[in-house]
Amino acid sequence: MRLTRTSANLLVRLSSKQLSTKTIPKPPPPLFKPHQTTKSHIDIMEAQQVPKTCKVILSDTIAKKLLSEVRETLAKIQGPDASKPTLAAFLATDDPSALQYAEWSKKTCEENGFNFDLRKVNKEDLEESIIAANNDDNVDGILVYYPIWVGNHSQDKYIKETVALSKDVEGLCHTHLFNMYHNVRFLDPPANLKKSILPCTPLAIVKTLEYLQIYNPILAYGNRLFGKTITVINRSEVNGRPLAALLANDGATVYSVDVTGVQVFTRGEGIRQLRHQVHDKEGWELKDVLPLSDVVIGGVPTEKFKVPTELLRDGAVCINFSSFKNFDGPAVKEKASIYVPSIGKVTIAVLLRNLVRLIANRPRPEGSAPEDPKDAKARSEAFIEG
Numbered sequence: 001m002r003l004t005r006t007s008a009n010l011l012v013r014l015s016s017k018q019l020s021t022k023t024i025p026k027p028p029p030p031l032f033k034p035h036q037t038t039k040s041h042i043d044i045m046e047a048q049q050v051p052k053t054c055k056v057i058l059s060d061t062i063a064k065k066l067l068s069e070v071r072e073t074l075a076k077i078q079g080p081d082a083s084k085p086t087l088a089a090f091l092a093t094d095d096p097s098a099l100q101y102a103e104w105s106k107k108t109c110e111e112n113g114f115n116f117d118l119r120k121v122n123k124e125d126l127e128e129s130i131i132a133a134n135n136d137d138n139v140d141g142i143l144v145y146y147p148i149w150v151g152n153h154s155q156d157k158y159i160k161e162t163v164a165l166s167k168d169v170e171g172l173c174h175t176h177l178f179n180m181y182h183n184v185r186f187l188d189p190p191a192n193l194k195k196s197i198l199p200c201t202p203l204a205i206v207k208t209l210e211y212l213q214i215y216n217p218i219l220a221y222g223n224r225l226f227g228k229t230i231t232v233i234n235r236s237e238v239n240g241r242p243l244a245a246l247l248a249n250d251g252a253t254v255y256s257v258d259v260t261g262v263q264v265f266t267r268g269e270g271i272r273q274l275r276h277q278v279h280d281k282e283g284w285e286l287k288d289v290l291p292l293s294d295v296v297i298g299g300v301p302t303e304k305f306k307v308p309t310e311l312l313r314d315g316a317v318c319i320n321f322s323s324f325k326n327f328d329g330p331a332v333k334e335k336a337s338i339y340v341p342s343i344g345k346v347t348i349a350v351l352l353r354n355l356v357r358l359i360a361n362r363p364r365p366e367g368s369a370p371e372d373p374k375d376a377k378a379r380s381e382a383f384i385e386g
């Protein structure tokens, strides 16, 4: 082959370059060659272009953190050779969801050093059985599964009042509920050493919001939701209404939505009031409050109900506590910043946290020396705030 002048020059230039590579370090090899377009490379490139920004947080993660705090606190308030605390749980119906919840609770109790004593009783014997447990020093906490007399709220209410205040692990006695609605945090003012007990599911949602850092620790304790707007879809006496009150007492503006309409729970402008107030929002509907909300909490007990994703604020935080999925999973992940699909495990962790709190609240055994006030304060503060 005859070389032209240009190609001959090129050869000379190439060979002098090759010579010089002996002294210059080799560049690192490319990560992947541009002509290699395997599926995984396309996936990586697409993921880089459209990152999945929504973080899905599972209740297990939140529950694990709480349970380790519970074990630590129990060790602090009990001596090294203290016996396992016992939770007595009364089931007086054949409600399958209560039975399943009881089985999950039993497992978590036993894995974390607690006894769970499920007592199946007849409705007619329930009151006497509770009184016996109230008087039994081997029972540390009492839980009764509701509803019992379906459609007869006052009979269930009577049973709630039968449980001793000192053993009311779900915070359903009047004193506990009164303190919650009135934003009173202690049972023994002005000493303030015994914390009032809060209902488990609403408190589990508070603990979830703390974990997600929606509670702002820069603000004073009790005001940490100031500036946040939260929608709660459910206003039942056991879940939605106490939850709306708790969140508003902590400073949030809360829209409480149920089948009858919308109410707003708030401590007013500048959160200057000491406890929340409730006002009807005449003519308002879910569609009016969703676009305003930083956090949306679903608790509707039906399969067909879904929060309309298109009305959510971009980057909203979405939490479901219903046993049915209130959010359309794939769609909500495109819109929300954080999605918590269920909170059942957190509820059970909070149940154990409440049990440890009941033990911490107990008066010292008769005959023992009075506790040094400093120790009492430290014991009460063995709990993280809330």
Ligand SMILES: NC(=O)C1=CN([C@@H]2O[C@H](COP(=O)(O)OP(=O)(O)OC[C@H]3O[C@@H](n4cnc5c(N)ncnc54)[C@H](O)[C@@H]3O)[C@@H](O)[C@H]2O)C=CC1
Residues within 6 Å of the ligand: 097, 201, 204, 233, 234, 235, 236, 237, 238, 239, 240, 257, 258, 259, 260, 299, 300, 301, 302, 305, 321, 322, 323, 324, 343, 344, 347
């Ligand atoms: N994960 C947990 O820790 C727990 C979960 N649950 C679950 O939470 C759900 C709710 O339980 P409860 O409060 O006892 O039920 P409930 O039947 O007493 O109350 C339901 C509430 O939702 C409202 N609601 C129903 N349909 C609605 C709609 N289309 N739009 C707006 N509001 C609507 C009702 O007005 C009512 O306020 C159930 O699925 C239950 O299994 C209950 C206890 C604990």
Ligand SMILES: Nc1nc(=O)c2c([nH]1)NC[C@@H]1CN(c3ccc(C(=O)N[C@@H](CCC(=O)O)C(=O)O)cc3)C=[N+]21
Residues within 6 Å of the ligand: 059, 097, 098, 101, 143, 144, 145, 146, 147, 170, 200, 201, 321, 322, 323, 342, 343, 344, 345, 347
């Ligand atoms: N005094 C009393 N307190 C209760 O808390 C109480 C009661 N009575 N009676 C029965 C209902 C029922 N209940 C549930 C709790 C957790 C889930 C739960 O864990 N759900 C799972 C999802 C369930 C699933 O996977 O299907 C979750 O949120 O992760 C469900 C239902 C409490 N109840």
